[in-house]
Amino acid sequence: MALSKLRPVGSPVALPKVGTGNSVAPWAEQYDSVFVNSGTAALSLAVKLSVNRRRASSKSEVILPAYGCPDLIAAVVAQDARPVLVDLEEARPWMDLEAVKNAITHHTVAIVAVGFLGIPERLYALKHIADAQGIALIEDSAQVFPPSSSGNGLADYIVLSFGRGKPINMMGGGALLVRKDLAEQSAGVLAAIPEVEVSAGAFWRLKRWVFNLLLTRPLYGAMERIPFLGIGQTVFHPLAVIERQSPVEGLLDAGMEEFANRKNNGLIYSEALQKLTSKGWVNLAPECFGETALEGLFPQRPVLLRYPLLAPSGMSRNTAVLELNRMGIGASTFYGEALPAISGVEEFVDVAVSAFPRACDFAQHLLTLPTHSDVRIRDIDSVASALSERQ
Numbered sequence: 574m575a576l577s578k579l580r581p582v583g584s585p586v587a588l589p590k591v592g593t594g595n596s597v598a599p600w601a602e603q604y605d606s607v608f609v610n611s612g613t614a615a616l617s618l619a620v621k622l623s624v625n626r627r628r629a630s631s632k633s634e635v636i637l638p639a640y641g642c643p644d645l646i647a648a649v650v651a652q653d654a655r656p657v658l659v660d661l662e663e664a665r666p667w668m669d670l671e672a673v674k675n676a677i678t679h680h681t682v683a684i685v686a687v688g689f690l691g692i693p694e695r696l697y698a699l700k701h702i703a704d705a706q707g708i709a710l711i712e713d714s715a716q717v718f719p720p721s722s723s724g725n726g727l728a729d730y731i732v733l734s735f736g737r738g739k740p741i742n743m744m745g746g747g748a749l750l751v752r753k754d755l756a757e758q759s760a761g762v763l764a765a766i767p768e769v770e771v772s773a774g775a776f777w778r779l780k781r782w783v784f785n786l787l788l789t790r791p792l793y794g795a796m797e798r799i800p801f802l803g804i805g806q807t808v809f810h811p812l813a814v815i816e817r818q819s820p821v822e823g824l825l826d827a828g829m830e831e832f833a834n835r836k837n838n839g840l841i842y843s844e845a846l847q848k849l850t851s852k853g854w855v856n857l858a859p860e861c862f863g864e865t866a867l868e869g870l871f872p873q874r875p876v877l878l879r880y881p882l883l884a885p886s887g888m889s890r891n892t893a894v895l896e897l898n899r900m901g902i903g904a905s906t907f908y909g910e911a912l913p914a915i916s917g918v919e920e921f922v923d924v925a926v927s928a929f930p931r932a933c934d935f936a937q938h939l940l941t942l943p944t945h946s947d948v949r950i951r952d953i954d955s956v957a958s959a960l961s962e963r964q
């Protein structure tokens with residue numbers, strides 16, 4: 574059993590770039606940015622703006638995928654709206670488009686298109702459905718950078734997260750991007766949000782140093798063994814506050830620059846794991862990128878937060894996760910369950926998890942591998958030989 578461990582996800586926090594002039598965000602032409610305390614807060618604000626646009630009198634409904642982060646539920650219920658879950662397409666991290674259409678009622682105010690580990694949702698198809706019903710399209714791009722709507726304005730609102738394990742790690746925070754044609758009608762809601770200051774003082778710099786140190790193999794391995802830290806567990810947390818919070822000066826610029834120069838380990842995995850497909854594994858990234866390209870969506874930089882695979886069976890997935898972790902590779906089952914089965918979510922979802930068989934299947938077969946900048950070619954080679962030898 575390895576004592577040190579290659580963490581499953583997470584880039585170091587960059588050092589703010591001060592005095593070098595601000596770079597222009599890729600969405601700046603189409604969207605206004607509102608920086609807030611978290612991605613969940615940004616999503617919740619997008620839901621609030623969608624509710625206001627429909628001037629809904631009874632409980633509003635928001636469409637979400639049945640496999641995803643429990644923060645999606647927290648963001649919706651914080652606005653007293655009802656999450657309506659939709660099953661996935663077979664062996665894909667995407668919502669079943671027919672099920673999305675069938676889930677729409679007079680109370681629906683928005684569809685949330687959730688990007689998955691660097692793979693965007695099919696925004697053209699979802700926009701088509703949203704427009705036909707006069708409801709909002711929210712692109713939750715917490716896991717995809719830059720958001721796919723950046724240059725084309727497809728989504729009405731975009732959500733970004735700058736938390737640990739996200740494309741740009743700023744030790745927390747998020748942003749709501751509002752398409753410019755919606756700025757006027759959103760202004761009142763956004764102006765009413767209280768604002769807090771974050772500065773890169775001595776405490777922030779110390780926190781950054783400790784944070785980055787804990788990402789290293791020996792310290793991550795040690796930290797993971799401390800049970801009360803609950804590292805890697807998926808739990809539901811209600812959304813407590815929504816605040817405006819401008820990022821530390823120069824930090825987003827530094828993060829974007831680091832992201833643009835980040836080594837693309839996903840491409841190396843795709844090649845190394847190619848042969849697994851003949852043994853019943855699904856290599857999600859190349860397949861999904863191929864399908865989104867057919868739809869006209871080309872990720873500007875298809876950098877994956879983690880490398881996702883679907884194992885041939887739940888049992889082979891579980892054994893592979895155990896074996897890779899024993900070797901010191903932070904392989905993960907990611908959320909582990911479909912949303913209704915995550916503890917704390919059930920009180921907000923009135924449909925049994927068995928109503929979402931493809932989301933359950935996805936949760937049982939998914940294996941994710943680390944892709945961050947500390948992953949070396951020899952790690953990828955040992956993952957590839959461990960997975961192919963097992964079959």
Ligand SMILES: Cc1ncc(COP(=O)(O)O)c(C=O)c1O
Nearest residue numbers: 611612613642644715734736747
């Ligand atoms: C898809 C998605 N949306 C929203 C969030 C919430 O972001 P934050 O952790 O910044 O609140 C997450 C967090 O993991 C996420 O994965």
